[in-house]
Amino acid sequence: MAEKICMQSLHWADQYAKKIIEKNPGKTYIIESGITPSGIVHIGNFREVMTQYLVYRALLDRGEKAEFIYMWDDYDRFRKVPKRIDKSYEQYIGMPVSMVPDPWNCHESYADHFKEKLMEELNILNIHPKYLSATELYKKCTFAKNINTALKNTEKIKQILNKFRKENLGEKWLPAIVVCSKCHKETENLEYVKDYTVKYRCSCGNEETIDFRKKGNVKLRWRTDWASRWAHYGVDFESSGKDHKSQGGSWDTSTLICEEVFQKPVPIGPMYEFINTKGNAGKMSSSLGNTTTVSDLLKIYTPEVIKSIYTAKLNKPIDIAFDNDIFNIYNYYDETEEAYFGKKTLENKKKEIQLKRLYELSQIDEINEQIPKKISFREAVNIVLYVAEEKRKEYAFSFAEGEGDKLIDSDKKIIENRLNCAKYWLDNYADENIKIALLEAPDKKLDVGDFKKSIKNICDNLTGCQSQKDIEQLIYNSAKDFNKQPRDMFRILYLALIGKERGPRLGGFIEMIGKEKIKRLLEGYIK
Ligand SMILES: [Zn+2]
Ligand SMILES: [Zn+2]
Incomplete structure (x- = not known):
């Protein structure tokens, strides 16, 4: 391609990349994300x-240098015992989540238990940030200088925070707290003695004076901590959710602290909107408190489609469908693919570039030169419904291959993924009218009347049909040749085969179920 798509694209990610570069040309850009691993992500x-x-x-696509860091806020305190965890865990409240044992005994700590899940999910999506642990960093005294700066500027920080508070912070408030070296719980009962030195007294009775260049027990409170991190790493971009973006919320105050106390520039940080799900109410595992995870999505959406869902927009809520709208989501993705490979062109060139870029940004692996040969999600659903399990994969492969070139491994992977997703979706979320089944025996109440000759013609010639198109042509001719309307012909066939007035495209349906089986059923109506 003459010019890279990203350079022409108006996609929000490209627009932010442009802004970041303009603000600070030639730097190695730092993009930060992070969360407290205290529950399911x-x-x-x-x-x-x-x-x-x-x-x-x-940024990388534009040829810039960039680093993506993921901060595990695992030095944050364990706040309360979740419902499904033993009450004895109350003894750990107030400790950093990295020091609380794993209730399921499969990881080093409570924090590690939740970290691993997300890291696995990101791996599947081929996203590999550099993971950092706040506990490790604090313990190595990485932020000692910032802690000292913050403590020295306590009054300034208090002023910033008080501007947005109903009630002013107390006399003894400090922007730092201590993790007691004896009981490992947080205490706010400390004094800033002199440069790099605090004295604390924990409720467990432990008293200590520490130099926090040598001992990593002192940590900054959240808003100051966030600012300190931006300053320390020189973060250029960090978006955040609505919860941080209220007037005087953590974004507003942390940016002021970053500029006025640490005297460093603040990152560009847009707000992203909520994610909603539809069609899964009451269907999610209740042990997880009805929380939908990426792993839940991966059961019904292939990785690249998940990426494309999140890529589409930034400042609007996204509805992720578990109901019939799943077809629209897959179809939209397929459209971006067709646009990318020039199989679909749009009048509106901006829109076309947008679709191409969406496709590019959603990919898991390198993009092949040829458009992948695959099946639509609708086709995957039909194959799962109508083809016996042991034949499904082979059927789908030959269906996708058609008359053309052989499938390559990556095509097969996409097809298999789609079949698995379709199966899971049908078993767990699809509503009943999707699951159209072939009648087991002729419907005795159905009188095919003067369609008998047409049906006989279909039975006589069905075996010779080589493709879906042939089958549809045969049905069409069988109507015309006996002076019937094709529309009525199709209607009578749906009634005879599935007991409904309407149904899936008959050519594909008959091919999938098997011509002989269909023939036997239809013959039952003309005996
Ligand atoms: Zn575990
Ligand atoms: Zn203590």
């Missing part, structure tokens, strides 16, 4: 990771 939290990832990608 759900599809809403995931929007942040995806937003950051896409801007990072957009």
Whole structure:
């Protein structure tokens, strides 16, 4: 391609990349994301990771140097015992989540348990940030200088925060707290003695004076911590959700602290909207408190389609469908693919570039030169419904291959993924009228009347049909030749085969079920 698509694109990720570069040309850009690993990372939290990832990608695509860091806020305190966890865990409240044991005994800590899930999910999507642990960084005294700066500027920080508070912060308030070296719980009962030195007294009775250049027990409170991190790493971009973006919320105050206390520039940080799901109410595993995760999505959406869902827009809520709209989501993705490979052109060239860019940004692997040969989600659903399990894969492969070139491995992978997703969707979320089944025996109440000759003609010639098109042509001719309207012919066939007035495209349906089986059923009506 003459010019890279990203350079012509008006996609939001490209626009932010452009802004970041204009603000600070030639730098190695730092894109940050992060979360407290104190519970399941759900599809809403995931929007942040995806937003950051896409801007990072957009920078790389423009030939810039960039780093994507993911901060695990695992030095944050364990706040309360979730419902499904044993009450004995109350003893750990107030400790950093990285120091609380794993209730399921499969990881080093409570925090690690939740970290792993997200890292696995990101791996599947081929997203590989550099993971950082706040606990490790604090313990290594990485932020000692910023802690000292913050403590020295306590009054300034208080003023910034008080501007937005109903009640002013107390006399003894400090922007830092201590993790007690004896009981490992947080205490706010500390004093800033002199440069790099605090003295604290924990409720467990432990008293200590520490130099926080040597001992990593002192940590900054959230809003100051966020600002300190931007300053320390020189973060250029970090989007955040609505919860941080209210007037005087953590974004507003952290940016002021970053500029006025640490005297460093603040990142570009747009707000992203919520993610909603539709069609899965009451269908999610209740042990997870009805939280939808990326792993849940991966059961019904292939990885590249998930990426494309998150890529489409930034400042509008996204509805992820578990109901019939799943077809629209897959079809939209397929449209971006057709646009990318020039199989579909649009009047509106801007829109066409937008579709191409969406496709590019959604890919998991390198893009092949040829458009992947695949099946639509609708076709995958039909194959799962009508083709015996052991024959499904082969059937889908030969269906996708058609008359053309052999499938390559990546095509097969896409097809298999789609079949698995279709199967899971049908078993768990699809509503009943999707699941159209072939009648087991002729419907005795159905009188095919003067369509008998047409049906006989179909039975006589069906075996010779080589393709879906042949089958449809045969049905059409069988109507015309006996002076019937094709529309009525199709209607009578749907009634005879599935007991409904309407149904899937008959050519494909008959081919999938098997011509002989259809023939036997139809013969039952003309005996
Ligand atoms: Zn675990
Ligand atoms: Zn203590």
